Amino acid sequence: MTLTGEAQYLDLLQRVWRTGVARGDRTGTGTRALFGEMLKFDLSDGTVPLLTTKRVFWKSAIRELIWFLNGESNIRPLVEQGVHIWTDWPLDAYRKASGEAISRDEFEARIMADADFAARWGELGPVYGVQWRRWPRFAANEDGSYRADTPFDQLAALVDGLKRNPNSRRHIFTGWNVPYLDQMALPPCHMTYQYFVADGRLSGILYQRSCDLGLGFPFNIFEAAVLIRMLAQQCGLEPGMLTWMGADCHVYENHEHLVTEQLRRSTRPLPRLDFARQPADLFSYALEDFVITGYDPHPHIAAPVAV
Numbered sequence: 001m002t003l004t005g006e007a008q009y010l011d012l013l014q015r016v017w018r019t020g021v022a023r024g025d026r027t028g029t030g031t032r033a034l035f036g037e038m039l040k041f042d043l044s045d046g047t048v049p050l051l052t053t054k055r056v057f058w059k060s061a062i063r064e065l066i067w068f069l070n071g072e073s074n075i076r077p078l079v080e081q082g083v084h085i086w087t088d089w090p091l092d093a094y095r096k097a098s099g100e101a102i103s104r105d106e107f108e109a110r111i112m113a114d115a116d117f118a119a120r121w122g123e124l125g126p127v128y129g130v131q132w133r134r135w136p137r138f139a140a141n142e143d144g145s146y147r148a149d150t151p152f153d154q155l156a157a158l159v160d161g162l163k164r165n166p167n168s169r170r171h172i173f174t175g176w177n178v179p180y181l182d183q184m185a186l187p188p189c190h191m192t193y194q195y196f197v198a199d200g201r202l203s204g205i206l207y208q209r210s211c212d213l214g215l216g217f218p219f220n221i222f223e224a225a226v227l228i229r230m231l232a233q234q235c236g237l238e239p240g241m242l243t244w245m246g247a248d249c250h251v252y253e254n255h256e257h258l259v260t261e262q263l264r265r266s267t268r269p270l271p272r273l274d275f276a277r278q279p280a281d282l283f284s285y286a287l288e289d290f291v292i293t294g295y296d297p298h299p300h301i302a303a304p305v306a307v
């Protein structure tokens with residue numbers, strides 16, 4: 001039987017948990033993993049893959065997506081909006097550098113209160129937003145040396161390309177800027193996006209090199225779908241399919257309670273997304289523009305994030 005929608009995710013979660021290979025990992029937590037998986041979500045009926053077998057904080061996800069689209073790389077604007085998902089990495093760096101046993105709440109309070117502190121300690125490096133909107137670019141001098149040129153806006157170029165040349169097979173953007181990876185708090189996980197226009201519909205593929213199925217996936221798949229919807233709205237297209245390709249698909253060993261509980265639950269209909277208005281461009285959306293209806297999830301399941 002071919003699984004659709006959220007059932008595919010639950011199936012993957014179960015297969016990874018039951019049959020995944022045990023692997024040590026960078027964080028020291030331990031994972032079970034399968035390599036090379038694909039899931040497909042039909043967006044053409046207006047629904048979005050926002051999981052129903054646990055509550056997903058979709059407003060945080062949209063705020064993160066808007067933060068990427070704004071080209072941001074500092075946690076301060078997220079923290080100011082009550083989004084905590086990126087705090088642990090700068091917090092860990094600060095604790096190691098200062099030796100202070102500062103709590104997460106205190107750290108976030110300082111980030112909000114003190115702009116200089118935020119500039120020094122809230123920075124994630126040239127992560128997603130920077131590469132999406134300001135990929136560094138160089139121009140050759142006559143003597144063969146290079147000088148910095150204006151950065152390249154991959155997202156603006158993508159929208160332009162989708163409008164001007166829908167049949168192109170080159171509608172791609174990526175955060176994987178190899179020489180800058182070691183300056184990033186974390187190299188991109190949802191790293192490459194490609195789009196396809198046919199019969200007036202926009203489809204997309206997300207290639208994710210590394211996926212925390214418990215905590216990362218629910219945000220990643222929803223944001224990838226929302227981005228297709230935004231691009232489609234901007235380009236006068238209808239939504240098509242979202243294909244998700246996961247390379248290292250893992251479940252952290254300390255997420256057993258999440259897996260067990262979530263697999264016990266039955267899926268409910270996926271919610272739909274509508275837009276309250278048509279913003280002028282891809283970079284002018286606000287949270288209020290996203291109207292989610294029919295979201296009736298099972299309760300949230302808390303799980304620790306591996307840092």
Ligand SMILES: Nc1nc(=O)c2c([nH]1)NC[C@@H]1CN(c3ccc(C(=O)N[C@@H](CCC(=O)O)C(=O)O)cc3)CN21
Pocket residue numbers: 056057060083084085086186212215216217219300301302303305306307
């Ligand atoms: N191990 C790991 N997993 C990830 O998913 C992940 C990283 N690291 N590092 C970078 C980003 C940050 N992202 C995160 C980080 C934390 C949550 C998280 O804790 N989510 C909880 C609570 C959300 C909230 O409080 O708003 C959840 O239940 O969804 C989700 C995504 C995705 N990424």
Ligand SMILES: O=c1ccn([C@H]2C[C@H](O)[C@@H](COP(=O)(O)O)O2)c(=O)[nH]1
Pocket residue numbers: 026186187189190210211212213215216217220306
């Ligand atoms: O959007 C994201 C960001 C991160 N993750 C997960 C995947 C891994 O568990 C970690 C990153 O660790 P690496 O050692 O760099 O692979 O974060 C995610 O699922 N989604």
